[in-house]
Amino acid sequence: MEPSENTNKKPIAALLRQYPRGHVIAAGSLVLGLSLLLAFSSSEGTSSSRQSQPIALKLPDTGQVLELEPASLEAQPPFEAAENSPQPQAPEPEPEPQTLTYTTFTVKSGDSLSVLFKRAGLSDRDLYELIDQAPEARALRRIMPGNEITFGLTPEGELEELVYQRDQLRSLRFARQDDAFASEELERTPDVQIAYRRATIDSSLFLAGQRAGMTDNLTMELAGIFGWDIDFILDIRRGDTFSVLFEEHFLDGEKIGNGPILAAEFTNRGKTFRAVRYVSAEGDANYFTPEGRSMRRAFLRTPVEFTRISSPFNPNRRHPVLNTIRAHKGTDYAAPRGTPVKASGDGRIKLAGRKGGYGNTVIIQHGQTYETLYAHLNAFHRNIRSGVRVKQGQIIGYVGSTGLATGPHLHYEFYVNGSVRNPVTVELPQAESVPSSELARFKSQVQPIMAELEQYHRETQLASVGNELRVN
Ligand SMILES: [Zn+2]
Incomplete structure (x- = not known):
């Protein structure tokens, strides 16, 4: 996600001040943090008025709390002072934030936005007002069963805040700001853990993967990495082994999915192939041998799935x-x-x-x-x-x-x-290696990963030797 221009202009302070269900602000994504900094540095010299509260951002990974103080506050916007009242020396104290009542609805099949608004005690007029004032609210038209929408209502029953939870990580929030709704996209960062699996093929690659506790997707990803060197239909033999180091993603202690494979090893008919993931200086992720040669060819053998x-x-x-x-x-x-x-x-x-x-x-x-x-x-x-x-x-x-x-x-x-x-037989060149100018960066990034793979490898080998000793 790139910080968009819009993000920089949103009154984030207001949005962060309250969060439904008592959550700590999970705006841990560095991107958002960065966009906040950008927002404040770019506010110098402009004439927008901002909230005066310091903003606390809690980074979920470290628990570190980041406090941001707006650099400078503009003068109060001009207003009609009541006659005879002295000019205030200091800005008026902010009105106490209203206590909102939050209710969360889970979108069910057949639900429309209009239905959800009614369920929350709101009217179509409220819905149109929101969509009219916040162009980002058009995203609400793509609600899917299972999505959650939280309404924050004033004691008078007026819509003050709405949070649309797009998925486990991303939510879109609208908060009334003066006479309009401001929107903000929030992204949570999952906790990342490194996982290791190792398997020996008995009958099929997928069965071996399943026995080792891998999802079929993960096995497919593994096959994709080595697919340029190993034909997974013709070359696989009983006794082939593989091991894989990959990311597991957690949110609030619950696993929400797998991240990318970081490193993998595949021994096919006695020949061992190793691959490691490297993110280039330009941000492209690819798999290379530990020496920095690409795992893939510069060309696909066949550009279509054919019969x-x-x-x-x-x-x-x-x-x-x-x-x-x-x-x-x-x-x-x-x-x-x-x-x-x-x-x-x-x-x-x-x-x-x-x-x-x-x-x-x-x-x-x-x-x-x-x-x-x-x-x-x-x-x-x-x-x-x-x-x-x-x-x-x-x-x-x-x-x-x-x-x-x-x-x-x-x-x-x-x-x-x-x-x-002949496209079927022509020798396909290897895709580009890590450029020599980037080799030092490559080494420092992948060496610890390969060392970790080796470490797991040794541990499981020791464990299996131990098991055999115990059995015999
Ligand atoms: Zn032809």
Whole structure:
């Protein structure tokens, strides 16, 4: 989340002053903290009036309380002073904050905002007022069953505050501020713990993962990391082992999900592969060997999930529609119409348009050496047009049969230095290693992680040796 301009302008003090259900302000995200600082530093020299209370931010990780004092307070806004009353020396004391009554509703299937407002004792007029005054309230139209909405009402029954809990971590809050509603997005930071699992494959990768207490998603992620070196359908053998170090996320002591895999090791038919996650200086997360070589190739072998190869690469083929000998310069992957087609590598779109018998075609230029071509597309992805940069795996279009094609399929061509190659057999270059300028940063980031993986590894080995000794 980036601090948006809006965030900086919100009267955060008012929003933080009260929190329903007596929670400590969980605005622990550093991003919000940062945006607060930005808000105050940018307030110098501007003429907005602000609350005078210091703002306490409790960081959930450390329990540290951060107090922020607004740097300077503007003069009181001009107001009609009652006649004869002396000019006040100091700003009037703030009126006591009203005591609000908070009620939380869980959205049920079939609930609309209007229904929820009625349940809270409010009218459609209140709802329109909120949506009219706070553009962010449009997000409320996407409420889903299970979401929670908290209403804070004055003793007179007027809406003063509304909190929409989008998910376990993010909430959107609206608070009446003068004559309008101000909004604020709050994000909680989960507590992160490192977890370790190790398994030996007996029959299948997924069963081994499940036995080790891994979710199928986590196992899939693991397979994705090593999928460039190991064919998980053909290469897996009984006795293969793997271990994985990953993040587990907790909120108020309850597990809410897994974070990324931090490091993993896979031994396939006696050969061991190691991977570690590294977040580059630019913020991109990727997996590398502990030496800094990329775990992935610069190109996907196949840019589409296909049912079969309907026509292989063949320089001397009789064309099925033209019935003449004409090289088949690519591989045809049969797939249902509409199947997403992915960019096989990072690059720049050279063409996204009609190209004779190829029909709707995308050509991607990958650096100086490589080019890939995707033909007969039913449609292009809406973000795809000439000149646009794409990432490996990004959807560029959808399988179709435009141009000269007998049925829906992707015709895929692969060029190296201008000459066409068989996409199925061409040697795919490794994706870029960690640049040498970043190697020191890489080492300092990944060495402790690899050491931790090793440590767990030794401990479990010792434990299993101990078990065997006990059994025998
Ligand atoms: Zn073809």
